Each structure stands twice: as C-alpha cells, then as structure tokens.
Amino acid sequence: MTRITSLRSIFYRLAQQLVDFCRYSRVIAANLTILREPWFIMYLTKTPGVIQNLFPGLVWHIPVEEKKIFLTFDDGPVPEVTPWVLDQLSDYDAKGTFFCVGDNVSKHPIIHRRLVESGHAVGSHTYNHLSGWGTENIRYFHNVRRGATLTKSGLFRPPYGRLKPSQIPFLSRHYNIIMWDVLSGDFDPKISAQQCLENVIQNAEAGSIIVFHDSIKANEKLRYVLPRVLKHFNHHGFSFHALTEDLLGERDSMRKSA
Numbered sequence: 121m122t123r124i125t126s127l128r129s130i131f132y133r134l135a136q137q138l139v140d141f142c143r144y145s146r147v148i149a150a151n152l153t154i155l156r157e158p159w160f161i162m163y164l165t166k167t168p169g170v171i172q173n174l175f176p177g178l179v180w181h182i183p184v185e186e187k188k189i190f191l192t193f194d195d196g197p198v199p200e201v202t203p204w205v206l207d208q209l210s211d212y213d214a215k216g217t218f219f220c221v222g223d224n225v226s227k228h229p230i231i232h233r234r235l236v237e238s239g240h241a242v243g244s245h246t247y248n249h250l251s252g253w254g255t256e257n258i259r260y261f262h263n264v265r266r267g268a269t270l271t272k273s274g275l276f277r278p279p280y281g282r283l284k285p286s287q288i289p290f291l292s293r294h295y296n297i298i299m300w301d302v303l304s305g306d307f308d309p310k311i312s313a314q315q316c317l318e319n320v321i322q323n324a325e326a327g328s329i330i331v332f333h334d335s336i337k338a339n340e341k342l343r344y345v346l347p348r349v350l351k352h353f354n355h356h357g358f359s360f361h362a363l364t365e366d367l368l369g370e371r372d373s374m375r376k377s378a
C-alpha cells in the first residue's frame with residue numbers, strides 16, 4: 121500500500137513537472153516569437169512582465185499608489201482627429217501625452233501649439249515615423265532628434281515599439297523612452313470597437329500607460345472607445361494625467377532609492 125502511494129506520488133510529481141515544462145516551453149516560444157516578429161507585441165493588449173523586465177531602462181508604467189492613468193496618443197497631430205481628442209479630454213479635465221510625428225507637427229503647428237497650451241505633454245515619435253528595426257542607427261538618431269527638436273520634448277516613443285538593442289543606450293541618455301503596458305488595438309482593423317474598449321477596460325490599472333492613436337486610421341474606433349474609457353475610469357475614481365518629465369524624474373529617483 122505504502123509502495124503504491126509512493127509510486128503514485130512519484131507519478132504525480134513527474135506529471136506536474138511535465139505540465140510545468142510545457143508551460144515554460146510555451147512562454148519561451150512566445151518570447152522567441154516576440155523577438156522574431158515585433159508586430160506580435162502589438163497584439164498583446166497587456167505587455168507581459170517578462171518583456172518589461174527584459175528592458176528595464178524603458179518606461180512601461182508609472183508606479184503610483186493613487187488611481188492615476190496615463191493616456192497616450194500616437195501619430196498626430198492631424199486636424200481630423202486631434203482637436204476632437206482634446207475636446208473629449210477637456211470634458212473630464214483629463215491630461216494626456218501626445219507622441220507626435222515631426223512631419224505632422226510641421227504641417228499642423230497650430231494644433232501642436234494647442235496641445236502644449238492645453239497642458240498636455242508632448243513627446244517625439246521620430247520625424248518620419250521610422251521603425252528602429254529597419255533603419256541604420258545614425259539615420260535613426262538624426263530622425264529622432266529632428267522630431268524631438270520640433271516637439272521640444274525629452275520624451276520619446278519609438279514607432280511600432282521597435283528599437284534595436286544597440287539603439288537603446290544612446291537614446292536612453294537623451295530621452296525618456298516611453299513604452300506602454302496597455303495597448304488598445306485601435307489601429308487594428310481586425311478587431312471591433314467593442315473589443316478595443318474591452319482591451320483597455322480589462323487591462324488598465326493604477327499607473328497604466330495606455331496607447332491610443334490620434335490618426336485617421338484609428339479615428340473610427342477611437343471615437344467609440346475614448347469617451348467610454350474616460351467615463352468608465354472616471355466613474356471608478358481614476359484621474360488622467362500627462363507624463364511630465366518631472367513625474368518621470370520622480371520615478372527614476374524612486375527606483376534608485378528602492
């Protein structure tokens with residue numbers, strides 16, 4: 121009887137190890153997929169901790185205890201979308217962070233000025249929306265700087281979230297590189313506006329950095345999702361804040377003293 125019990129316990133232990141191995145393999149396979157195909161990360165609505173830990177020098181979320189959320193908008197400013205976003209934010213006294221494409225700032229300086237004058241944070245998103253993966257480093261750095269000079273900002277978000285590891289040290293010295301922990305998927309034509317809304321509502325928490333796009337491509341979904349996100353989180357006691365350089369400095373000093 122004792123022998124049967126011990127055999128059974130060995131069997132269970134082996135079975136458990138097999139299950140753990142399968143789980144672990146799946147995690148490794150997923151990460152290899154991410155490393156091979158950066159678009160995969162674009163479809164993860166919640167950035168996994170393992171990815172955040174791989175690149176601790178990038179900003180993935182803000183460690184706050186209060187119910188604060190950080191909405192971000194990429195690819196503007198464009199007259200068809202950005203002024204509408206500003207009106208929506210204004211209804212909730214919300215501040216956001218706009219990662220502007222330099223070329224759009226050149227074309228629409230009045231909207232850019234309105235962003236700044238309304239108290240929102242503005243960051244750079246390169247001048248021509250270049251992917252770091254497909255661009256030679258010196259050319260990429262020049263394009264980042266050209267965008268940053270126009271936006272007069274020390275915040276930078278790489279288009280598509282794509283950076284080569286060799287680009288990170290140089291850019292980190294000059295900019296706060298802002299990633300995200302929640303991706304709305306508003307750019308994705310394959311998902312519904314309702315799904316996009318659920319992506320945000322189910323994944324955002326205090327300190328989350330959420331990605332939207334003030335672009336024509338995302339316009340239709342954004343008009344459905346943004347007012348509902350503002351209403352939902354406002355109802356649950358959250359407030360919406362810009363990613364100021366003061367805040368990010370505070371975050372760095374908090375991390376150093378931890």
Ligand SMILES: [Zn+2]
Pocket residue numbers: 194195245249279280
């Ligand atoms: Zn972009």
